[in-house]
Amino acid sequence: MNKRPSIKDVAARAGVSMATVSRVLSGDYPVADETRQRVQRAVRELDYVVNAHARALHGATSKVVALVVAEVTTPFFARIAAGVEQQATEANRLCLVCTTHADPDRELDVVRLMREQRADAVILAGGVVENDDYRARMRQYAQGLEDAGSRLVLCARPSLGPDFPAITVEYENVGGAHAATTHLLTAGHRDILMIAGPAGLTTSDQRVEGYRTALTAYGRPIDPALISHGPWDREGGYLRMRALIAAGARFTAVFAGNDGVASGAMAALREAGRRIPEDVSIVGYDDVPSAVDFNPPLTTVRVPQEELGRTAVKLATQRSGEASGREHVMLGTHVVVRGSVRAPAP
Helix, strand or coil, rough: CCCCCHHHHHHHHHHHHHHHHHHHCCCCCCCCCHHHHHHHHHHHHCCCCCCCHHHHHHCEEEEEEEEEEEECCHHHHHHHHHHHHHHHHHHHCCEEEEEECCHHHHHHHHHHHHHHHEEEEEEECCCCEEEEEHHHHHHHHHHHHHHHHCEEEEEEECCCCCCCCEEEEEHHHHHHHHHHHHHHHHHCCCEEECCCCCCCEEEEEEEEEHHHHHHHCCCCCCHHHHECCCCCCCCCCHHHHHHHCCCCCCEEEEEEEHHHHHHHHHHHHHCCCCCCCCCCCECCCCHHHHHCCCCCCCCEEEEHHHHHHHHHHHHHHHECCCCCCCCCCCCCCCEEECCCCCCCCC
């Protein structure tokens, strides 16, 4: 079996010292262009692969940005991933995507693994069900990343506190839900059904909070019977809307917790003979690409998903001193008005 080439072999081929090869590969030290080209040519000719463990022993981070999401099949996470990948490429980083299937323990395990691998940054995207144990363990791992020269970024989720060792990049989630509900109220609706996501999930809870604050600001009572928690996908929206109609729930408008839920709810309404928007108005959340093709086109809240991903990488890969390792950025949301809302029928 042929022996794997070492950094010593690269140095000999390029006619430089091993320290110079290390500087070229790390990219953290100034090296003459001609010398860099000789080293890079030797690396290609020898098919040399950097020993990540050896680099870790020297305290260097790897040029890797790890994105951790619940899954990648929904447009919301896919568009955040697109933004992360685009910005990581521009920053000369390799982008890794890890899925957790909404398991907080798996998320913590991935953070721990990326800390051991000395990833340049770890980006946790989307909501999570928080508890005291989760916060304590996440703080431990986040501090470990910071101590190792890496950065943790909370993306599209709320901060865990001003002293938490992480960058936070979130969006006006509560404000977007408040605006969506207010849009229905100003159209004349008073009985507004909220089909939310799982109770306890940060993203869903914030949207319910915005729904509640809008009703309160308008002087409307909050009816617990008009808030439905459950699975946050098309099937969940369809099944819950069918059950609510069968149970005799009275409403003239629906605020769906995301566009997938809205799609399922619209199908169930049509099956029940309810016209949209003549009989029932509906508003979604996220503004997925297909929302404009719904029948009718869906009024929804636009979330800057790709910009969330790009901003997370920009902040995480800035050199030390350019930005605080605990910076907090809030991006805006707004209602996109289409054809699924009108005044309630007399």
